[in-house]
Amino acid sequence: MPARAQGRGIPEATVARLPVYLRALSTLAEDGAGTVSSEELATAAGVNSAKLRKDLSYLGSYGTRGVGYDVDYLVYQVSRELGLTQDWPVVIVGLGHLGHALANYGGFASRGFAIRALVDADPELVDQQIAGLRVHPLEALEDLVRRLGIAIGVIATPAPVAQTICDRLVSAGVSSILNFAPVVLAVPDEVEVRKVDMSIELQILAFHEQRKLATAALGDVSRELAEAVGPR
């Protein structure tokens, strides 16, 4: 067993980057790369190489000094650490445009996730086929979760019902939730929630965009000032 530099577990910031490394590694593997240096992999993942090496060191010593990392071996180790060597059954609740997009997104299946159930409150949608799966009515939610052993729930409903859906998922035994509804979900401590919120991301961009404009305007002013003062 390799020595592990973990006082208690892997830092959250590192966990959040492992999937990015894994994607870069998968691309390298497809391109037939046998080994990769921390410098190359870091560039592909958009981080600096010191951070990459530190992150990987939390998993163990999987590189070879003077050589680099074996791509296939590292793919396996990162996958294992992330829990992707087993399949996680997923339910999607809410099949509007977004839920539809999620159900059809191929990236899940290839990465250890299996969408096993679709649920929607709209009678028009119930019993329709989406991405090869039948849409179930909301009443069936708890039963589906229990029967299929679903651990991860994806909420793609309108905001007003998200908390109710969340409560039902949790009481049925789901302990990880990916929330696309623009609300802060209240859950027990042992339940993990991740939020995807495009509106928030846009607002963060707006902040930086505004700051750039302000800086540019400041530049204009100082240029005008310089002109007014004249050449020195």
Added chain:
Amino acid sequence: MPARAQGRGIPEATVARLPVYLRALSTLAEDGAGTVSSEELATAAGVNSAKLRKDLSYLGSYGTRGVGYDVDYLVYQVSRELGLTQDWPVVIVGLGHLGHALANYGGFASRGFAIRALVDADPELVDQQIAGLRVHPLEALEDLVRRLGIAIGVIATPAPVAQTICDRLVSAGVSSILNFAPVVLAVPDEVEVRKVDMSIELQILAFHEQRKLATAALGDVSRELAEAVGPR
């Protein structure tokens, strides 16, 4: 002008939370709340109150000791700080299920964003109407960006073309990009990129899910051990 506790600008972590506060404040305003304490607002936003007060203190001193914050006034101040008192024209590139969902998402318009142009490479989609807008061909991209003064580009294309689209957006003058494609985009320093990646979020959940299982299994073992040893 209020005193500002900013060595240089507002911390990124704070900026990322301001939209969450804004949403909670908007809900409070709709419910007719006149003032709100840091404790109440923090609960609504899912953070602790010390963090909330610290965050708000970067914007200025907008509260009243012993009373709390005026909801409407704080909505305005946070909006202004985020640059939402002006409208940001947005282009969406790629109108598959996801782009479609984004184009139809009402949350944008209400928050200072205006989707002004839709672009797709698929001739089948070009000239169709989505969310009341005509879909333009890819060739029109640069012209649209320039004519409409678009500052923010949303990339909802397949991964293989995302970097090319990004390059074209940037060279046409876009300086903020919201990327839904599962790739790390390379951009000049002055361009801001935010990434939304459901696959990555799911993988982070899988990690925690696996850890919970491991912990539970460990609990079983120690319980079995305790039984084997017998009551003390």
Added chain:
DNA sequence: TAGATTGTTAATCGATTAACAATC
């Protein structure tokens, strides 16, 4: 005034990074 709540301080914690000894 008494009670409530902000804004700020300072301690703590966690993340990043450069540098380099270890070692292939």
Added chain:
DNA sequence: TAGATTGTTAATCGATTAACAATC
């Protein structure tokens, strides 16, 4: 051996949090 590159150290930086003086 010489060159390359990892894994780790230690310094630095940024974020979080409890506590409380300021003040409504």
